[in-house]
Amino acid sequence: MNILTLETTCDETAAAVVTDELAVLGSVVASQDALHQRFGGVVPEIASRAHVERILPVVDEALRRANLQLADLDAVAVANMPGLAGSLIVGLVAAKTLALALDIPLVAVNHLQAHIYACRIAAGRDIFPCVGLIVSGGHTSLYRCRTAIDFELLGGTIDDAAGEAFDKVASMLGLPFPGGPALGRVAEKGNPRAYSFPRSLLHDDDRLDFSFSGLKTAVRYEIAGPGRTDFKALALDEQTVADVAASFQEAVVDCLVGKALLALKKQRMNILCVAGGVAANRRLRTRLEEEAQRRRFELHVPPIALCTDNAVMGAIAVERLKAGLIEELDLDAYPGLIRG
Numbered sequence: 001m002n003i004l005t006l007e008t009t010c011d012e013t014a015a016a017v018v019t020d021e022l023a024v025l026g027s028v029v030a031s032q033d034a035l036h037q038r039f040g041g042v043v044p045e046i047a048s049r050a051h052v053e054r055i056l057p058v059v060d061e062a063l064r065r066a067n068l069q070l071a072d073l074d075a076v077a078v079a080n081m082p083g084l085a086g087s088l089i090v091g092l093v094a095a096k097t098l099a100l101a102l103d104i105p106l107v108a109v110n111h112l113q114a115h116i117y118a119c120r121i122a123a124g125r126d127i128f129p130c131v132g133l134i135v136s137g138g139h140t141s142l143y144r145c146r147t148a149i150d151f152e153l154l155g156g157t158i159d160d161a162a163g164e165a166f167d168k169v170a171s172m173l174g175l176p177f178p179g180g181p182a183l184g185r186v187a188e189k190g191n192p193r194a195y196s197f198p199r200s201l202l203h204d205d206d207r208l209d210f211s212f213s214g215l216k217t218a219v220r221y222e223i224a225g226p227g228r229t230d231f232k233a234l235a236l237d238e239q240t241v242a243d244v245a246a247s248f249q250e251a252v253v254d255c256l257v258g259k260a261l262l263a264l265k266k267q268r269m270n271i272l273c274v275a276g277g278v279a280a281n282r283r284l285r286t287r288l289e290e291e292a293q294r295r296r297f298e299l300h301v302p303p304i305a306l307c308t309d310n311a312v313m314g315a316i317a318v319e320r321l322k323a324g325l326i327e328e329l330d331l332d333a334y335p336g337l338i339r340g
């Protein structure tokens, strides 16, 4: 069975062809980084328009890589929650059109569940039930993942997402967009103990929540002082940038790792899956691996290409098809709704 999966929740236009055995026949991700770079963040209207221009060429290219025709498809899946409304709608309309024209089932994909499913694909075997930590530009949340498609929210950020904090701090430090990967690279040359930044909520064992806005402000005060916003004029030297980056990164990683361990303990589980763009961060991956060895739990973090947004993780559609979850053509987009 060949399934076309579409992903347009934020600023990547992606399509993949996967089989019900989770083989990846073809995958394409068209990044919009170059379009959003000069604004220092994703501009929703620009993202939607770029999706409109790119979705059909991206689908064509995924099929070409899979060496298949439209007529060879048995189902079409699309991420319809959560994400930017305008972006979601482009993928949704394309998927509905294909489902109608080809007379094949339409499958809905929850983007957050799909991020965790990237761990399942990479593992090559069942990983549920597990604790799932999703760390991306829009989300930082912990879930009890009963099955691939049945999640219970345990906690999450009460303000910024971890990826958003990475992007904002990177921009203060004059690093290029998207800031997360750039900051991670620079941090490798810095001293993670050069500055002591706050680890909000880390020592509150009753909560599985995160908070990164105070950390962002602490970085800002450290490099610019209160009130000042012209970060370009600061002209920080290379070592200061590296030290601030490393100290900031260490604070975020401490919080992510600390709460993930607390979730495993509270849920009495020993499988941890970590996914989303920030899971591409080297320091986070290393620290998680160290903890997994020390505390003897099973850790799954996908390869980097499956951490950031992609359509391969839309193979979670296989699980929904198995459960008989096929959608009607009035399927809606849910920008903020996180349904289990």
Ligand code: KG4
Pocket (backbone or CB within 6 Å): 010, 135, 136, 137, 138, 139, 162, 163, 164, 166, 167, 178, 179, 180, 181, 184, 276, 277, 278, 279, 280, 281, 282, 307, 308, 309
């Ligand atoms: O999952 P994703 O591609 O898109 C969303 O669903 O948000 O995550 C994008 C986020 C961005 O904030 C980006 O800066 C961050 O992931 N990111 C990283 C790294 N690679 C991507 N953050 C830290 N270190 C990285 N290596």
Ligand code: ZN
Pocket (backbone or CB within 6 Å): 111, 115, 136, 276, 277, 308, 309
């Ligand atoms: Zn994502």
